Amino acid sequence: MPVKARDRLLATAEELFYAEGIRAVGIERILAESGVGRASLYRHFPSKDDLVVAVLEARDRRWRSWLAERVEALGGHPLAVFDALAERFAHNDFRGCAFINTMIESADPDSPAHRVAAAHKERVVDYLEQLLTAAEVTEPALQARQFALLMDGAIVTALRERTPTPAARARRLAETLLTADDPAP
Amino acid sequence: MPVKARDRLLATAEELFYAEGIRAVGIERILAESGVGRASLYRHFPSKDDLVVAVLEARDRRWRSWLAERVEALGGHPLAVFDALAERFAHNDFRGCAFINTMIESADPDSPAHRVAAAHKERVVDYLEQLLTAAEVTEPALQARQFALLMDGAIVTALRERTPTPAARARRLAETLLTADDPAP
DNA sequence: CAAAAACGGTACCGATCAGTACCGTCTGCG
DNA sequence: CGCAGACGGTACTGATCGGTACCGTTTTTG
Numbered sequence: 001m002p003v004k005a006r007d008r009l010l011a012t013a014e015e016l017f018y019a020e021g022i023r024a025v026g027i028e029r030i031l032a033e034s035g036v037g038r039a040s041l042y043r044h045f046p047s048k049d050d051l052v053v054a055v056l057e058a059r060d061r062r063w064r065s066w067l068a069e070r071v072e073a074l075g076g077h078p079l080a081v082f083d084a085l086a087e088r089f090a091h092n093d094f095r096g097c098a099f100i101n102t103m104i105e106s107a108d109p110d111s112p113a114h115r116v117a118a119a120h121k122e123r124v125v126d127y128l129e130q131l132l133t134a135a136e137v138t139e140p141a142l143q144a145r146q147f148a149l150l151m152d153g154a155i156v157t158a159l160r161e162r163t164p165t166p167a168a169r170a171r172r173l174a175e176t177l178l179t180a181d182d183p184a185p
Numbered sequence: 186m187p188v189k190a191r192d193r194l195l196a197t198a199e200e201l202f203y204a205e206g207i208r209a210v211g212i213e214r215i216l217a218e219s220g221v222g223r224a225s226l227y228r229h230f231p232s233k234d235d236l237v238v239a240v241l242e243a244r245d246r247r248w249r250s251w252l253a254e255r256v257e258a259l260g261g262h263p264l265a266v267f268d269a270l271a272e273r274f275a276h277n278d279f280r281g282c283a284f285i286n287t288m289i290e291s292a293d294p295d296s297p298a299h300r301v302a303a304a305h306k307e308r309v310v311d312y313l314e315q316l317l318t319a320a321e322v323t324e325p326a327l328q329a330r331q332f333a334l335l336m337d338g339a340i341v342t343a344l345r346e347r348t349p350t351p352a353a354r355a356r357r358l359a360e361t362l363l364t365a366d367d368p369a370p
Numbered sequence: 371c372a373a374a375a376a377c378g379g380t381a382c383c384g385a386t387c388a389g390t391a392c393c394g395t396c397t398g399c400g
Numbered sequence: 401c402g403c404a405g406a407c408g409g410t411a412c413t414g415a416t417c418g419g420t421a422c423c424g425t426t427t428t429t430g
Contacts, residue, residue: 145354153335159289212417
């Protein structure tokens with residue numbers, strides 16, 4: 001057990017929160033499955049909410065760097081984000097977007113968890129805008145939001161249908177978007 | 186108090202579940218805000234899960250008949266579904282799609298609530314296919330799933346951005362979809 | 371009109387929730 | 401080597417969870 005208690009807590013909490021939901025997972029479960037003592041948890045995180053925020057912030061960083069890495073590896077084209085999504089949808093432990101799930105579960109928009117989740121999505125939109133600007137697309141800011149809408153639609157649909165195909169379908173939609181708006185009026 | 190206890194329970198539970206989430210709302214809250222006695226609740230619904238299912242089934246019927254009515258009133262064109270969505274997004278008590286929220290909150294795909302929510306989405310896809318078939322679109326079955334993806338994407342985005350604009354943006358995406366695939370190879 | 375069903379209110383159940391306090395032990399570092 | 405901080409384990413708190421049992425009253429209905 002070379003890993004520190006704090007890291008084990010974050011890893012266990014992230015796994016359980018993603019798989020079953022934040023509200024559905026009690027402190028007891030996290031303590032049992034991580035092997036961390038009760039006092040140690042509250043020494044690192046004053047409350048469950050603080051643990052939730054820490055988990056989401058870590059996941060935000062990891063998820064976005066993963067996306068950038070995959071897009072890079074697939075050629076750097078904006079459409080590659082949908083190929084990256086398809087990879088994630090294929091995992092059988094896929095359970096949608098942790099940040100969408102958090103915004104839905106933590107209904108209050110002013111709650112810390114909700115804010116962190118919303119901030120993540122904005123950062124993703126910013127990244128998409130960078131990609132689209134680099135690809136010399138017209139109106140990259142607007143197109144980035146269209147891409148984000150397609151990504152979230154694909155994620156929710158994949159969660160519902162339990163297949164990776166929505167990624168390919170969203171990609172086709174994004175293609176028609178780019179080709180249709182290329183010759184601007 | 187002309188309304189029966191059962192109806193008041195369904196109405197109160199639906200409102201609270203939608204606004205704050207199923208898990209976040211306890212039986213106590215529903216009893217207090219509906220003015221129904223404890224025994225009466227368990228006489229009509231053996232458990233909270235049964236109440237949840239009954240609420241979702243009622244909402245499914247009402248939501249789909251509302252959509253059909255709005256689309257009819259807006260001319261019957263498939264794209265009208267996005268105009269209907271825009272109306273819903275404008276309400277300040279909009280909190281996304283109750284069925285998406287339920288599938289996320291009730292993570293287990295085999296749970297009764299999750300199944301009812303998934304069944305609702307399938308019925309919406311069926312309705313979209315009818316609309317697209319009537320509009321003589323090529324491959325209506327596939328296009329219906331594309332429309333559903335765009336609807337869910339718009340709903341999640343509207344929840345995130347807290348504006349009705351994602352409906353218009355999803356509609357534009359659907360338009361390019363229809364015009365691009367009209368002249369099939 | 372009277373029997374029956376539906377009703378609202380209250381007390382209670384065991385289980386679980388997040389969080390606190392204190393314990394003895396282990397470990398890394400000066 | 402010694403000690404300070406990090407650690408795991410246990411016992412406990414008050415609050416709340418879903419659910420049961422029983423109360424007397426109101427409303428419906430045959």
